[in-house]
Amino acid sequence: MAGEPIIAAHSVRKVYRSGTAATVALDGVSLTIRRGEYVAIIGKSGAGKSTLLYQLSLLDEPTEGEVYFLGNATAQLTDTERTRLRLEHLGYIFQDYALLPELTAVENVMVPMLMRGFPLEEARKRAIAALEQVALGHRLSNRPSELSGGEQQRVSIARAVADAPDVLFADEPTANLDTAMSLEVLEQFDYLHRKGLTIVTVTHELEYARRAERVIELRDGKIVRDGPAEEVIRLRERELEQMMHHERQEQKGGGKE
Numbered sequence: 001m002a003g004e005p006i007i008a009a010h011s012v013r014k015v016y017r018s019g020t021a022a023t024v025a026l027d028g029v030s031l032t033i034r035r036g037e038y039v040a041i042i043g044k045s046g047a048g049k050s051t052l053l054y055q056l057s058l059l060d061e062p063t064e065g066e067v068y069f070l071g072n073a074t075a076q077l078t079d080t081e082r083t084r085l086r087l088e089h090l091g092y093i094f095q096d097y098a099l100l101p102e103l104t105a106v107e108n109v110m111v112p113m114l115m116r117g118f119p120l121e122e123a124r125k126r127a128i129a130a131l132e133q134v135a136l137g138h139r140l141s142n143r144p145s146e147l148s149g150g151e152q153q154r155v156s157i158a159r160a161v162a163d164a165p166d167v168l169f170a171d172e173p174t175a176n177l178d179t180a181m182s183l184e185v186l187e188q189f190d191y192l193h194r195k196g197l198t199i200v201t202v203t204h205e206l207e208y209a210r211r212a213e214r215v216i217e218l219r220d221g222k223i224v225r226d227g228p229a230e231e232v233i234r235l236r237e238r239e240l241e242q243m244m245h246h247e248r249q250e251q252k253g254g255g256k257e
């Protein structure tokens, strides 16, 4: 199923500096994402999930190490080349949808294609087709404020995939959605993955990560697990149970004093 390597991280370190303080957000991360994979990155808040997604998706550059895209190192690219590569090959979905409030649904979906230089009518045609695919064909002319959270996130999915990217990146795409709307988004992901799209998503919900094929668990900026979703999640759940068990034992112990 999984094909050629699309993205590879080699010993990636990311250190954020502000004044004299330094935070090591990623501490030697290596991994390969292959075409057709559906990967979920999990871990506690502050584990480095977003930072990893930003390095893999070329929105940011590592402090040390290298990120390869289709076998080519990306560190030497100029800003213009990186932007071009992102526009041509990568799609993005964020927790807060990141839609432009003044634009209609169809206009929002058109933006990246226009930035890439598509003729207006071609961009519009593709945008409408993408919105129809996420069942929003009846909401083309609505602005984000006139749409539910789930609908807004589906507009952002349409925007991310309208130009057939090589990889779809999503950072906690369901964090602001209720269960029903979250499932709508996840069903869209399942559908896109079945059609062959490569997906890399960040989530802290194990139930959502389970829908991926492969799960990568981060802790303190390091990969602690990387494998088939079922296996990684089973191990993580067992660990959580043991932690809860220990806590209960300690509470009981405390009660006796």
Ligand SMILES: Nc1ncnc2c1ncn2[C@@H]1O[C@H](COP(=O)(O)OP(=O)(O)O)[C@@H](O)[C@H]1O
Residues within 6 Å of the ligand: 016, 017, 018, 023, 024, 025, 043, 044, 045, 046, 047, 048, 049, 050, 051, 052
């Ligand atoms: N722009 C930034 N400047 C300074 N520290 C940051 C910045 N972004 C993230 N961090 C820190 O890096 C670590 C990892 O953050 P992040 O990747 O956002 O984690 P996650 O997405 O898993 O919650 C955290 O300690 C966080 O506080």
Ligand SMILES: [Mg+2]
Residues within 6 Å of the ligand: 049, 050, 051
């Ligand atoms: Mg995050």
